[in-house]
Amino acid sequence: MDKIIRINMAAEPAPEVKITDTKGYEGLGGRGLTSAIVFKEVPPTCHPLSSYNKLVIAPGLLSGTMAAMSGRISVGCKSPLTGGIKEANAGGQPSQMLARLGYAAIVIEGKPKGDDLYKVLINKDGVKVEKDNSLKMLGNYETVERMKKEFGEKISCISIGPAGEMRLAAASVACTDIELRPTRHAGRGGVGAVMGSKGVKVIVIDDEGTKMREPKDRERFRQANAKFIEGLRKHPVTGEALPAYGTNVLTNILNEAGGYPTYNFKEGRFLGAAKISGETEAALETERGGVATHGCHHGCVIRCSGIYHDKDGRYLTKQPEYETVWAHGGNCGIDDLDKIAMLDFLDDDTGLDTIEMGVTIGVAMEAGLLKFGDADGAIELIKEVKKGTPLGRIIGSGALVTGRVFGVEKVPVVKGQGLPAYDPRAVQGIGVTYATSPMGADHTAGYAVATNILKVGGFVDPLKPEGQIELSRNLQIATAAVDSTGMCLFIAFALLDQPETFEALIEMINAFYGLKLTADDVVNLGKNILTMERTFNRLAGFTKEHDRLPDFFKREPLPPHNVTFSVTDEELDQVFNW
Amino acid sequence: MNIQGDCAERETSKIKLYMKTEARSMFFMLFQQGVQVKTSVGLNVRSILKNVFDITDEFIERRISTILLDGKVVDDIDRAIIKEGSTLALSGAMPGLVGATMRTHSAYESFRRAITYQEKENFYPERIGLFTIKLFNVLTHELAPTLLKKGIILHTEQLKEMFLEKERILSKYLKKACIDNNEVKPTMLIHYDRYKGMCLMEIDFSEAENDS
Numbered sequence: 165m166d167k168i169i170r171i172n173m174a175a176e177p178a179p180e181v182k183i184t185d186t187k188g189y190e191g192l193g194g195r196g197l198t199s200a201i202v203f204k205e206v207p208p209t210c211h212p213l214s215s216y217n218k219l220v221i222a223p224g225l226l227s228g229t230m231a232a233m234s235g236r237i238s239v240g241c242k243s244p245l246t247g248g249i250k251e252a253n254a255g256g257q258p259s260q261m262l263a264r265l266g267y268a269a270i271v272i273e274g275k276p277k278g279d280d281l282y283k284v285l286i287n288k289d290g291v292k293v294e295k296d297n298s299l300k301m302l303g304n305y306e307t308v309e310r311m312k313k314e315f316g317e318k319i320s321c322i323s324i325g326p327a328g329e330m331r332l333a334a335a336s337v338a339c340t341d342i343e344l345r346p347t348r349h350a351g352r353g354g355v356g357a358v359m360g361s362k363g364v365k366v367i368v369i370d371d372e373g374t375k376m377r378e379p380k381d382r383e384r385f386r387q388a389n390a391k392f393i394e395g396l397r398k399h400p401v402t403g404e405a406l407p408a409y410g411t412n413v414l415t416n417i418l419n420e421a422g423g424y425p426t427y428n429f430k431e432g433r434f435l436g437a438a439k440i441s442g443e444t445e446a447a448l449e450t451e452r453g454g455v456a457t458h459g460c461h462h463g464c465v466i467r468c469s470g471i472y473h474d475k476d477g478r479y480l481t482k483q484p485e486y487e488t489v490w491a492h493g494g495n496c497g498i499d500d501l502d503k504i505a506m507l508d509f510l511d512d513d514t515g516l517d518t519i520e521m522g523v524t525i526g527v528a529m530e531a532g533l534l535k536f537g538d539a540d541g542a543i544e545l546i547k548e549v550k551k552g553t554p555l556g557r558i559i560g561s562g563a564l565v566t567g568r569v570f571g572v573e574k575v576p577v578v579k580g581q582g583l584p585a586y587d588p589r590a591v592q593g594i595g596v597t598y599a600t601s602p603m604g605a606d607h608t609a610g611y612a613v614a615t616n617i618l619k620v621g622g623f624v625d626p627l628k629p630e631g632q633i634e635l636s637r638n639l640q641i642a643t644a645a646v647d648s649t650g651m652c653l654f655i656a657f658a659l660l661d662q663p664e665t666f667e668a669l670i671e672m673i674n675a676f677y678g679l680k681l682t683a684d685d686v687v688n689l690g691k692n693i694l695t696m697e698r699t700f701n702r703l704a705g706f707t708k709e710h711d712r713l714p715d716f717f718k719r720e721p722l723p724p725h726n727v728t729f730s731v732t733d734e735e736l737d738q739v740f741n742w
Numbered sequence: 743m744n745i746q747g748d749c750a751e752r753e754t755s756k757i758k759l760y761m762k763t764e765a766r767s768m769f770f771m772l773f774q775q776g777v778q779v780k781t782s783v784g785l786n787v788r789s790i791l792k793n794v795f796d797i798t799d800e801f802i803e804r805r806i807s808t809i810l811l812d813g814k815v816v817d818d819i820d821r822a823i824i825k826e827g828s829t830l831a832l833s834g835a836m837p838g839l840v841g842a843t844m845r846t847h848s849a850y851e852s853f854r855r856a857i858t859y860q861e862k863e864n865f866y867p868e869r870i871g872l873f874t875i876k877l878f879n880v881l882t883h884e885l886a887p888t889l890l891k892k893g894i895i896l897h898t899e900q901l902k903e904m905f906l907e908k909e910r911i912l913s914k915y916l917k918k919a920c921i922d923n924n925e926v927k928p929t930m931l932i933h934y935d936r937y938k939g940m941c942l943m944e945i946d947f948s949e950a951e952n953d954s
């Protein structure tokens with residue numbers, strides 16, 4: 165993994181491919197690499213859809229190896245949704261394949277003059293970029309079907325749907341899963357719009373003729389991987405809850421705790437929660453002949469995903485995960501799993517971030533465009549996006565734009581990005597992360613390794629009121645580091661409780677690269693990534709006033725506990741004070 | 743625990759089902775919305791968990807990761823008291839930072855201080871009373887069967903709706919049904935209009951036919 169593919173889409177008469185080394189970016193992978201390239205090479209004040217922006221796609225440090233869980237891929241750029249730096253990541257097969265071909269990243273630069281659409285083929289013989297206007301405005305599913313016909317079934321694809329082609333700010337980048345379906349999305353921040361602005365519809369990866377990446381110390385690596393897997397299997401979250409129910413296992417408990425945002429963040433409990441919970445979803449999938457325990461890429465041992473069948477037992481979509489079920493479900497007052505699954509399919513096919521779409525439809529409901537609970541109306545709205553009607557384009561531009569167009573006061577966004585599925589008035593520490601993450605309101609930015617395992621910034625007393633500021637800071641640092649490994653963030657739950665599993669992960673990296681990394685080095689990596697991201701945002705015009713939640717969280721009490729967000733602005737400003 | 747006790751007359755009907763064990767999971771969904779049990783209330787969470795589910799301290803420590811009392815996270819199960827009308831929700835380990843935050847004695851307790859349970863009562867008299875139990879995820883499989891055997895109290899409409907939805911499973915796995923000690927045909931469970939309001943349901947999952 166010592167090469168970078170650079171595709172200049174502005175070159176005449178046709179896009180130009182250069183293969184370079186990784187000089188200046190050695191030792192970086194995943195989010196570390198995407199953020200470093202964007203930081204160094206993209207002017208912070210450029211328009212996100214201009215030729216100056218770059219789309220960077222990078223497998224993680226351990227992708228393409230025997231390491232379990234190592235198939236996440238990072239997609240980075242300047243975000244058209246937030247105006248700041250963005251890293252969105254996804255599972256699926258492309259990360260492993262790209263890494264096995266020896267590529268640390270694909271960097272798509274420039275912008276073609278006309279409106280031609282291109283496909284890119286990457287295999288052991290090199291990289292080919294071809295014009296293919298027959299793909300115009302196809303959904304992700306049909307695009308992948310065409311690629312299968314052309315290149316066979318042993319490929320993986322990274323593609324955009326019509327939303328990306330229309331350069332809508334909620335557009336995602338889709339990655340194919342084990343079944344070669346475009347179900348895994350780098351969803352957040354409009355990364356699909358940037359790919360669309362470059363005129364690239366699909367990247368096909370064919371790793372035939374390649375082998376697993378070989379570690380420097382094979383035996384040490386094998387042992388560390390075995391220890392790592394054992395840790396994941398024995399932990400109750402990664403070994404039990406996630407495989408059995410997926411991430412949607414959170415619905416019932418968040419709802420019971422009054423922290424499940426309902427009706428566009430009006431209430432903390434949804435009456436229909438049990439109808440759309442992970443327990444109900446898993447039972448329904450099994451009953452209909454779908455699958456309730458499934459991996460999104462080879463090498464996943466947690467397998468939090470699944471396959472959702474319709475009433476007639478036919479494939480409808482992958483198992484919608486917690487964020488999606490919440491965004492289209494409770495947030496919009498919809499308690500019908502089949503309709504939510506249909507919305508998930510339409511989002512995936514159109515190439516849209518499910519969280520942003522759910523939040524946006526919630527705002528449209530608040531505006532009175534349709535009623536809360538109107539599932540068919542919500543489905544029609546996503547279809548409008550796919551058709552590219554004026555209303556569809558507004559919705560596809562996200563919650564902030566939709567709120568402005570319809571004159572809505574209560575728009576739950578930070579830095580222009582819709583809030584995920586936890587109400588920050590109930591779980592205030594999450595609110596700290598939503599407010600201060602350089603990515604905009606982002607739930608994954610706070611999933612990570614325990615402070616006291618990493619010893620980031622010393623031991624934090626969680627019982628002190630300021631604990632949540634330190635914890636949020638430390639979690640963001642640790643997340644940035646894990647995001648660089650290519651590991652699925654769900655490993656964090658086992659790392660959190662089992663220091664030996666965390667040590668096994670560091671040991672794997674060391675054995676693979678012949679390094680002597682310590683926990684401190686991992687912390688420094690996380691800090692460096694966050695510093696680059698924060699600096700980019702500052703140069704793009706962000707100030708501390710952007711690190712705030714919308715006002716209504718401070719003023720409107722959230723039933724049933726009637727709590728408001730009480731962390732002060734001064735406290736929020738301390739998060740990055742290290 | 744005697745959940746019928748001296749207050750049994752407050753339920754209008756008693757339903758007893760004799761089912762094959764394979765059908766157990768059909769009842770699990772009821773526990774997401776909550777069922778009522780009658781037991782001694784006015785005791786702390788630990789005592790009630792042990793009384794109602796016949797579980798050990800070790801099980802509580804190892805398997806019950808999150809405990810919510812009236813929607814708030816309980817850290818001190820020896821101090822929090824279950825009262826008449828309380829709602830107790832139990833969950834196994836859950837993913838995500840929020841999952842970790844919701845755990846009893848979480849390192850991230852400060853993240854959810856606004857919804858942490860604080861016991862206000864110093865004394866609450868012990869008496870037989872009703873409270874609601876919700877069971878989520880892995881704990882449903884582990885704890886619901888004990889409760890089904892001992893008896894749960896729920897609204898008959900909730901029950902009829904479930905029987906209607908699971909009619910196929912019911913007809914396949916139901917061996918015998920009794921309403922107020924009288925044997926009835928399975929179809930009566932859905933259409934019988936003599937039972938209304940709240941009812942007590944007990945389920946015997948043994949294979950025996952005649953142990954009513």
Ligand code: SF4
Pocket residue numbers: 233255256458459460461464465466467468469652653654
């Ligand atoms: S745990 Fe879930 S998201 Fe992570 S790699 Fe496995 S299936 Fe994909």
